[in-house]
Amino acid sequence: MITVDDALAKVLALASSPKTEEIELAEAFGRALAVPVTARLTQPPFDSAAMDGYALRAADRDQTLRIIGESAAGHPWQGEACPLTAIRIFTGAQVPQGYDCVVMQEHVQRDGDKLTITRHSDATHIRPRGNDFSEGDQWPAGRCLTAADIGLIAAMNVARVTVSQRPRVAILAGGDELVPPGQDPQPGQIISSNDLAIAAQVQQAGGIPLVLPIARDTEDSLRASFAAAAEADLIVTIGGASVGDHDLIAKVAADLGMARSFYKIAMRPGKPLMAGKIDDTPMLGLPGNPVSAMVCGMIFMQPLIRRMQGLDGALLPAKARLATALPTEGPRQHYLRARLTQGRDLPEIHPFDSQDSARLSLMAQADALLIRPANCPPQEAGTVVEYLPMPH
Ligand SMILES: Nc1nc2c(c(=O)[nH]1)N[C@H]1C(S)=C(S)[C@@H](COP(=O)(O)OP(=O)(O)OC[C@H]3O[C@@H](n4cnc5c(N)ncnc54)[C@H](O)[C@@H]3O)O[C@H]1N2
Numbered sequence: 001m002i003t004v005d006d007a008l009a010k011v012l013a014l015a016s017s018p019k020t021e022e023i024e025l026a027e028a029f030g031r032a033l034a035v036p037v038t039a040r041l042t043q044p045p046f047d048s049a050a051m052d053g054y055a056l057r058a059a060d061r062d063q064t065l066r067i068i069g070e071s072a073a074g075h076p077w078q079g080e081a082c083p084l085t086a087i088r089i090f091t092g093a094q095v096p097q098g099y100d101c102v103v104m105q106e107h108v109q110r111d112g113d114k115l116t117i118t119r120h121s122d123a124t125h126i127r128p129r130g131n132d133f134s135e136g137d138q139w140p141a142g143r144c145l146t147a148a149d150i151g152l153i154a155a156m157n158v159a160r161v162t163v164s165q166r167p168r169v170a171i172l173a174g175g176d177e178l179v180p181p182g183q184d185p186q187p188g189q190i191i192s193s194n195d196l197a198i199a200a201q202v203q204q205a206g207g208i209p210l211v212l213p214i215a216r217d218t219e220d221s222l223r224a225s226f227a228a229a230a231e232a233d234l235i236v237t238i239g240g241a242s243v244g245d246h247d248l249i250a251k252v253a254a255d256l257g258m259a260r261s262f263y264k265i266a267m268r269p270g271k272p273l274m275a276g277k278i279d280d281t282p283m284l285g286l287p288g289n290p291v292s293a294m295v296c297g298m299i300f301m302q303p304l305i306r307r308m309q310g311l312d313g314a315l316l317p318a319k320a321r322l323a324t325a326l327p328t329e330g331p332r333q334h335y336l337r338a339r340l341t342q343g344r345d346l347p348e349i350h351p352f353d354s355q356d357s358a359r360l361s362l363m364a365q366a367d368a369l370l371i372r373p374a375n376c377p378p379q380e381a382g383t384v385v386e387y388l389p390m391p392h
């Protein structure tokens, strides 16, 4: 069995370079920027007032000044500056050339066109031209566009952006016991939940889920499902990965020519994970236990989907203090479902008593996966440990 780190490196290596498309900026929130954006103008394009007040020359501050004009946003003053004068000005308006500070209107006394300053300050209240960015500045590719990115790119006067196409991810759940939610399960049947949970994880990572009909535990049914997944950029199977007589995924995938990267990893939950390629399409085989499927989805599938969009796939562990002592860990790296509370310096992490990989109720309550390395010795309460925050 290979380690989680080795397995992750092999999974990420399955990603080919993203295909790109050009879209409207208004549609680009959450998308992966594939080509850097170049600012088409300088912002602000002129020295601009940061306050409502009066533009004047700092050297004239102690004198009585004459107000000779007005500069409002969108309506710059066109005249010529001269000593002992001031311009009425509003936030965002162009500061006329020749004036070098703006005094807030709360700090002056005005009498007709006469102005005296009642409170002195060193602040100029001027945003110099190019304070935010300059024409030709680049905003880098390889990032998932946030609300601030969208605003920035709009301010750069760029209306369309080139992003990575969202990977289409075929989700193939199989098992004779499974029926979709909303049906009346017959004796021996359970509801299929994994396909929908994994589809949600696909969306969270920026992919487009294509949930296939539930396959039966026969080679023919699985082959038909793989055929239906042919158009996908990534095939994710769920269940049938272990060693039982009805666990057929590895066999059917091998028959279809899967080039296997690995099968089985030193991870708990998630031991029977498999990965490889069928023709040029990456494939991940997730274990069927619902929590195992989701933990593998978070640690392997989501980073792969992000990498397929040209994004950094890495998950960054954070630090917390153990709230309770833990015994020696087993031979697989363990991802314990846990809750976080506020601590004195670091958050406190409370692993749940039950780590049953079939208990979705605990997965849904978890804020974090506490990472315990394989064979970790016993740890006291208060020990600093690493965890992955749940991407809620
Ligand atoms: N003799 C051994 N048995 C098992 C081993 C082992 O090493 N030796 N490994 C265990 C581990 S660890 C895991 S994880 C599971 C993984 O098994 P499979 O990937 O083959 O999954 P299934 O057997 O198909 O299902 C397991 C479990 O999950 C339920 N399931 C499956 N699909 C769905 C779905 N779409 N929605 C909801 N629930 C689903 C299924 O009914 C089973 O209860 O194997 C252990 N066994």
Ligand code: MOO
Binding pocket: 267, 268, 269, 270, 271, 272, 287, 289, 292, 293, 357
């Ligand atoms: O690895 Mo299984 O995923 O322990 O339940």
